[in-house]
Amino acid sequence: MTPGRPKVAIRGLGMTFTTPDKQVEVLRGIDLEVREGELLCVLGPSGCGKSTLLNVVAGFLRPSEGEVRIDGELVTAPNPRRIFVFQERGVFPWLTVEGNIGFGLWRLSEAERRERVAHYVALVGLQGFEHAYPQELSGGMKQRVEVARAFAVDPDVLYLDEPFGALDSITRLQMRRELLRIWQREKKTVLFVTHDIDESVQLADRVVVMSARPAEIRRIVTIDVPHPRDLSSPRYIELRDGIFEEIGLAHRV
Amino acid sequence: MSDSAARSDDRLGATARVLLPVGTTILALLLWQLLVTLTRTQVFPLPAEVLRGIGELLRKGVLWSYVGDSLRRVAVGYAVAAVLGIALGVPLGRSATLERLVNPLIQVLRPISPLAWMPLAVIWFGISDLAPIFLIFLAAFFPVVVATANAVRTIPPMFFRAAQNFALPRGALLRRVLLPAIVPRVLTGLRVALGIAWMVVVAAEMLGVDSGLGYLILDSRNAGKRYDLVVAGMLMIGVIGLLLDIGMRRLERLPAVRWGFQE
Numbered sequence: 001m002t003p004g005r006p007k008v009a010i011r012g013l014g015m016t017f018t019t020p021d022k023q024v025e026v027l028r029g030i031d032l033e034v035r036e037g038e039l040l041c042v043l044g045p046s047g048c049g050k051s052t053l054l055n056v057v058a059g060f061l062r063p064s065e066g067e068v069r070i071d072g073e074l075v076t077a078p079n080p081r082r083i084f085v086f087q088e089r090g091v092f093p094w095l096t097v098e099g100n101i102g103f104g105l106w107r108l109s110e111a112e113r114r115e116r117v118a119h120y121v122a123l124v125g126l127q128g129f130e131h132a133y134p135q136e137l138s139g140g141m142k143q144r145v146e147v148a149r150a151f152a153v154d155p156d157v158l159y160l161d162e163p164f165g166a167l168d169s170i171t172r173l174q175m176r177r178e179l180l181r182i183w184q185r186e187k188k189t190v191l192f193v194t195h196d197i198d199e200s201v202q203l204a205d206r207v208v209v210m211s212a213r214p215a216e217i218r219r220i221v222t223i224d225v226p227h228p229r230d231l232s233s234p235r236y237i238e239l240r241d242g243i244f245e246e247i248g249l250a251h252r253v
Numbered sequence: 254m255s256d257s258a259a260r261s262d263d264r265l266g267a268t269a270r271v272l273l274p275v276g277t278t279i280l281a282l283l284l285w286q287l288l289v290t291l292t293r294t295q296v297f298p299l300p301a302e303v304l305r306g307i308g309e310l311l312r313k314g315v316l317w318s319y320v321g322d323s324l325r326r327v328a329v330g331y332a333v334a335a336v337l338g339i340a341l342g343v344p345l346g347r348s349a350t351l352e353r354l355v356n357p358l359i360q361v362l363r364p365i366s367p368l369a370w371m372p373l374a375v376i377w378f379g380i381s382d383l384a385p386i387f388l389i390f391l392a393a394f395f396p397v398v399v400a401t402a403n404a405v406r407t408i409p410p411m412f413f414r415a416a417q418n419f420a421l422p423r424g425a426l427l428r429r430v431l432l433p434a435i436v437p438r439v440l441t442g443l444r445v446a447l448g449i450a451w452m453v454v455v456a457a458e459m460l461g462v463d464s465g466l467g468y469l470i471l472d473s474r475n476a477g478k479r480y481d482l483v484v485a486g487m488l489m490i491g492v493i494g495l496l497l498d499i500g501m502r503r504l505e506r507l508p509a510v511r512w513g514f515q516e
Binding site: 079 | 411
């Protein structure tokens with residue numbers, strides 16, 4: 001892994017939600033740099049605030065403190081250069097596979113759009129399903145559509161919020177392999193939020209381990225195992241167990 | 254629950270699916286014949302007399318023109334209600350402020366039967382097609398507004414976020430996300446509204462017009478107590494109502510809409 005130049009810079013980020021009867025501090029003092037082309041996993045249990053972090057970085061939420069800069073520019077709103085892949089199924093049920101994948105390509109000409117859509121249909125292995133509607137697809141296929149829709153607009157950065165959480169464990173493994181394959185081909189910066197330790201160690205260049213709420217960065221672990229990773233290699237197991245222990249300390253499990 | 258119901262319907266063969274309703278119809282006709290014969294009523298006609306009545310209307314050449322007139326009035330009142338209902342329902346579902354402003358008015362007007370407007374309709378529109386069309390409009394308008402506003406309110410926020418992320422301009426957001434997202438539920442509202450509009454046509458056509466199925470029923474009784482024609486008019490209304498409903502249900506099977514009708 002060759003570390004690229006800094007792409008996403010998160011500085012002193014804090015987030016506090018105010019409800020009529022209380023204030024909930026969700027994120028505290030997050031400092032993090034994501035390098036260009038890096039696949040970074042943010043790991044923490046459900047409800048720790050990692051999803052909030054991703055929403056702030058994507059520009060959907062304004063932070064209470066601190067700032068997010070991408071290529072030195074302050075993030076204040078979502079941007080089509082940086083696409084968010086949703087936790088729940090965000091595919092549009094009224095559009096076919098083709099329609100969904102081409103959704104963000106409205107600026108292109110018809111011919112360009114066709115070509116781009118065909119490329120990404122093939123990339124996620126959905127040939128033959130171009131005209132199928134989401135309700136005719138399995139959960140894994142729908143998630144492929146969403147990933148393809150995101151990649152199709154050729155963004156610099158992808159935000160994935162537990163994208164494979166709703167899939168069965170075998171499909172999840174497949175999807176991880178697919179994501180790695182596409183990521184290696186397309187060279188995007190990826191921020192991947194997950195609560196699954198194995199998932200993070202299988203995918204990431206670095207794993208950011210979050211503490212319990214208010215979430216702070218507890219440790220950043222560099223996964224120095226080359227892809228394709230041997231999940232039974234001593235180094236892999238050592239790293240995974242280390243993170244497992246870290247999570248145990250952080251969340252008293 | 255709906256799952257097991259769907260399965261038991263699947264288990265029915267194609268022939269059974271046709272034969273069962275036909276059987277019910279035959280049974281109902283037999284029961285009708287039997288009850289009229291047994292009670293020796295002078296008012297309610299026998300099925301055969303109604304059939305003769307329909308034949309008579311056909312010979313006189315009024316049946317299709319009455320059906321056409323009723324359908325035309327419903328079409329106009331309903332179309333206006335659908336267009337205005339959706340046009341008001343969308344902003345109502347989008348803006349909480351607008352909803353607070355307008356909703357009390359809607360909720361007060363909604364339970365008033367369109368028939369209660371009859372005296373006013375006559376004063377406003379006189380003896381013309383506009384009076385029944387107005388009543389039909391009133392009947393169909395509120396179900397469409399309410400269904401549309403609800404549909405907009407329940408669009409998953411995720412869809413808007415995705416659209417925002419892809420930097421979709423406002424017009425495209427409406428056309429490519431909001432409208433397609435509400436179509437299934439609006440369609441259900443439109444189907445309900447059409448049923449009500451068609452139901453109201455009878456009463457609406459008692460407002461001084463001299464054509465239509467509602468007029469036929471009123472006129473047949475007033476001019477000579479022709480109860481065979483009264484029931485003939487009722488049957489025509491029932492059959493056409495069924496056909497309209499079947500037509501609307503067909504729309505629910507369109508590929509871009511079907512997703513909204515599955516659990």
